[in-house]
Amino acid sequence: DVKVTQSSRYLVKRTGEKVFLECVQDMDHENMFWYRQDPGLGLRLIYFSYDVKMKEKGDIPEGYSVSREKKERFSLILESASTNQTSMYLCASRQSGRKYEQYFGPGTRLTVT
Amino acid sequence: AQSVAQPEDQVNVAEGNPLTVKCTYSVSGNPYLFWYVQYPNRGLQFLLKYITGDNLVKGSYGFEAEFNKSQTSFHLKKPSALVSDSALYFCAVRAVQSGAGSYQLTFGKGTKLSVIP
Numbered sequence: 057d058v059k060v061t062q063s064s065r066y067l068v069k070r071t072g073e074k075v076f077l078e079c080v081q082d083m084d085h086e087n088m089f090w091y092r093q094d095p096g097l098g099l100r101l102i103y104f105s106y107d108v109k110m111k112e113k114g115d116i117p118e119g120y121s122v123s124r125e126k127k128e129r130f131s132l133i134l135e136s137a138s139t140n141q142t143s144m145y146l147c148a149s150r151q152s153g154r155k156y157e158q159y160f161g162p163g164t165r166l167t168v169t
Numbered sequence: 170a171q172s173v174a175q176p177e178d179q180v181n182v183a184e185g186n187p188l189t190v191k192c193t194y195s196v197s198g199n200p201y202l203f204w205y206v207q208y209p210n211r212g213l214q215f216l217l218k219y220i221t222g223d224n225l226v227k228g229s230y231g232f233e234a235e236f237n238k239s240q241t242s243f244h245l246k247k248p249s250a251l252v253s254d255s256a257l258y259f260c261a262v263r264a265v266q267s268g269a270g271s272y273q274l275t276f277g278k279g280t281k282l283s284v285i286p
């Protein structure tokens with residue numbers, strides 16, 4: 057089975073802090089994704105990476121950056137956390153090829169105070 | 170641009186009754202379609218997908234979905250609902266053709282299913 061893990065289930069940070077969310081997958085997937093999930097808005101794509109060291113902006117990249125130095129790991133960085141970044145963050149990975157489904161991690165619920 | 174609509178924020182159904190969760194999509198050309206389920210405080214779990222072929226797709230936990238090209242719909246169904254099916258359900262679409270956004274999977278806003286004992 058595909059396993060996608062995220063470094064924290066719950067995280068509380070202060071406004072202005074730099075925040076790192078880590079995601080690791082164990083299936084040698086080429087593509088990895090970061091979403092945020094908010095009530096009534098569904099899932100919105102922040103960034104994705106189709107291969108190591110490659111990244112592309114999604115629908116809502118402002119205030120975020122990403123890093124993918126190794127194939128199995130995809131990090132989401134909040135350079136200066138703000139209260140409007142309080143959300144559930146979901147990481148996903150999939151095999152390259154548009155017909156393949158994405159596999160999701162358990163999510164990190166981030167609260168910025 | 171591709172989009173997905175889930176017209177019902179919430180669906181209530183009695184245990185043992187059939188359930189349907191609706192999804193319509195908009196995409197250029199042919200679609201790949203997916204259903205995911207999310208249990209409380211969990212990530213999304215893949216249920217089933219339509220790629221090509223038979224319009225009726227069977228997936229995990231007894232769920233199935235019917236692809237209707239003329240109505241651009243991909244409704245999720247189950248013949249007999251269980252209380253344990255209560256969760257948040259997401260429909261998603263990706264265009265078959267390559268091009269801008271071809272990596273992206275566009276999700277609907279989700280439908281909360283409540284199965285009443």
